[in-house]
Amino acid sequence: xxxxxxxxxxxxxxxxxxxxxxxxxxxxxxxxxxxxxxxxxxxxxxxxxxxxxxxxxxxxxxxxxxxxxxxxxxxxxxxxxxxxxxxxxxxxxxxxxxxxxxxxxxxxxxxxxxxxxxxxxxxxxxxxxxxxxxxxxxxxxxxxxxxxxxxxxxxxxxxxxxxxxxxxxxxxxxxxxxxxxxxxxxxxxxxxxxxxxxxxxxxxxxxxxxxxxxxxxxxxxxxxxxxxxxxxxxxxxxxxxxxxxxxxxxxxxxxxxxxxxxxxxxxxxxxxxxxxxxxxxxxxxxxxxxxxxxxxxxxxxxxxxxxxxxxxxxxxxxxxxxxxxxxxxxxxxxxxxxxxxxxxxxxxxxxxxxxxxxxxxxx
Numbered sequence: 001x002x003x004x005x006x007x008x009x010x011x012x013x014x015x016x017x018x019x020x021x022x023x024x025x026x027x028x029x030x031x032x033x034x035x036x037x038x039x040x041x042x043x044x045x046x047x048x049x050x051x052x053x054x055x056x057x058x059x060x061x062x063x064x065x066x067x068x069x070x071x072x073x074x075x076x077x078x079x080x081x082x083x084x085x086x087x088x089x090x091x092x093x094x095x096x097x098x099x100x101x102x103x104x105x106x107x108x109x110x111x112x113x114x115x116x117x118x119x120x121x122x123x124x125x126x127x128x129x130x131x132x133x134x135x136x137x138x139x140x141x142x143x144x145x146x147x148x149x150x151x152x153x154x155x156x157x158x159x160x161x162x163x164x165x166x167x168x169x170x171x172x173x174x175x176x177x178x179x180x181x182x183x184x185x186x187x188x189x190x191x192x193x194x195x196x197x198x199x200x201x202x203x204x205x206x207x208x209x210x211x212x213x214x215x216x217x218x219x220x221x222x223x224x225x226x227x228x229x230x231x232x233x234x235x236x237x238x239x240x241x242x243x244x245x246x247x248x249x250x251x252x253x254x255x256x257x258x259x260x261x262x263x264x265x266x267x268x269x270x271x272x273x274x275x276x277x278x279x280x281x282x283x284x285x286x287x288x289x290x291x292x293x294x295x296x297x298x299x300x301x302x303x304x305x306x307x308x309x310x311x312x313x314x315x316x317x318x319x320x321x322x323x324x325x326x327x328x329x330x331x332x333x334x335x336x337x338x339x340x341x342x343x344x345x346x347x348x349x350x351x352x353x354x355x356x357x358x359x360x361x362x363x
Contacts, residue, residue, distance in 0.1 A: 022054035027061065032097045034060040042099065066158060070110060071115045082128040085166040090115050090146065102155045111150055115160075118145045128167065128175075135162045192254040224284025230331065332355070 026049060027033045033045030045059060052059060052213045073087035085247060092111055094100045100107050122141055123131055129333050131138065147157040 020051075023048040023051045023057070025052055025059045030063060030065050031061045032064055032094075034097055034101055035063065036060065041098075041102075060101055060290040062094055062100055064094055064097075066091055067091045067110055068109070069115075071112060071119065073166075074116055074120065075122040075168070076120050078123060078128045078131060079125060082129060082171045083168045084123065084131065085164070085168070086119060086123055086131075086170070087163050088115065088119060089161045089163050090140070090157060092150070093156050093158060094154060095156045095355055097152025098207055099152065107150070109157050110153065111146065111155060111157075115142065115146055115147055118149075125208045128171070131289055135165070138162055226331070226334075230327070286335050 003332065024043065025033065027045055027047045029047045033040040033050070035052060035057060036059075037053065037177050042057075049060075069090045069092060071088040073085050073091060075085055077217050078084055092108075092109060094107070104110050119138075119142055122138055122145075126134070126138075139162055142162075143160040144155055146160065150157055166172075
C-alpha cells in the first residue's frame with residue numbers, strides 16, 4: 001500500500017514538472033513574443049524567462065532584426081519589347097509585431113510577391129537602356145512602393161537593390177553587336193581625327209620647310225649676285241686702269257718705234273704656214289715709214305717723238321691690298337647682317353658659313 005502511494009506521488013510530481021515545463025518560454029533579445037490565450041490576445045512578452053499557462057496559451061515569437069529577402073529572377077518585358085530577366089534583394093525589418101502577425105498571414109511571402117509584381121510594373125514602363133543605366137532610380141521607386149504597401153503590415157522596407165539585369169539571348173547578342181559597332185565607330189572617328197591632325201602637321205611642316213628653303217635660296221642668290229657685282233666692278237676697274245696705263249705708255253712711242261713694232265709684227269705673221277696673209281694696215285705707208293727710219297732725207301716731226309703730257313689722275317685710284325681687305329671685311333659684315341635678318345628661329349650663323357660665303361664672293 002505504501003508502495004502504491006509512493007508511486008502515485010512520484011507520478012504526480014512528474015506530471016506537475018511536465019506541466020510547469022510546458023509553460024516555460026524563453027524570449028531572445030532580438031525577439032518579441034505575442035501571448036494568445038484561448039483565442040484572445042493577451043499582450044507582448046519581452047526578452048528573458050517567462051512562464052505562461054500551458055496548453056491554453058500560445059506564444060508567437062517574431063524576429064525584430066533586419067531580414068534579407070531574395071526576390072527570385074523573373075522575365076520582364078520592357079517598354080521597347082525586350083525580354084529581360086531581373087532579380088533583386090529586399091532588406092526588411094518588423095517594427096510592429098502585432099500587425100506583422102495579425103494583419104498578414106506570412107509577411108515574408110507577401111513582401112516577395114509584392115516586390116515581384118511592383119518590379120514587373122516598373123521595368124515594363126522603361127526601355128532596356130534605361131533599365132541598364134538607371135538602376136538607382138529603379139531601386140528608389142521599388143523601395144517607396146514596397147514601404148508604402150508594407151507599412152500596414154508593420155514591416156519597414158529599409159533598402160532594395162537590383163541584383164542582376166540579364167537580357168535574353170537574342171537581345172544580348174544584338175546588344176553585343178551594337179556595342180561592337182559603336183566601338184568601331186569611335187575607333188574610326190579617332191583614326192580619322194589622327195590622320196587629319198597628322199596631315200595638318202605634315203602640311204605645316206612642309207610649308208615651313210619650303211618657306212625656309214625659299215628664304216635660304218633668296219639669301220643665297222642675293223649674296224651670290226652681290227658677290228658677282230663686286231667681282232665685275234673690280235674686274236672692270238682693273239681692265240679700265242690697265243687700258244689707261246697702256247694708253248699712257250703708248251703715247252710716249254714715236255713713229256720710229258711704231259714702225260719697228262709694225263715690221264716685227266709683219267715678220268711674225270709671215271713666219272706662219274698660211275698661203276694667204278691679210279694685213280690689217282696699208283703696206284705702202286709702212287714702207288714709207290721704214291724708209292724714213294733708214295735714212296731718208298725727210299725728217300720726222302719733233303712733235304711726233306715727244307710724248308704728250310697726260311694727266312695721271314685719269315688712271316684713277318689703283319686699289320691697294322689694304323683697300324681690298326677693307327672691302328672684303330665690309331662684304332662679310334653685310335653678309336652676316338643679311339643672314340641674321342633672314343635666318344629661321346633657332347639657326348645660328350657660324351664663322352664657317354661666313355668663310356663659305358666669302359669664298360663664293362671671291363669666286
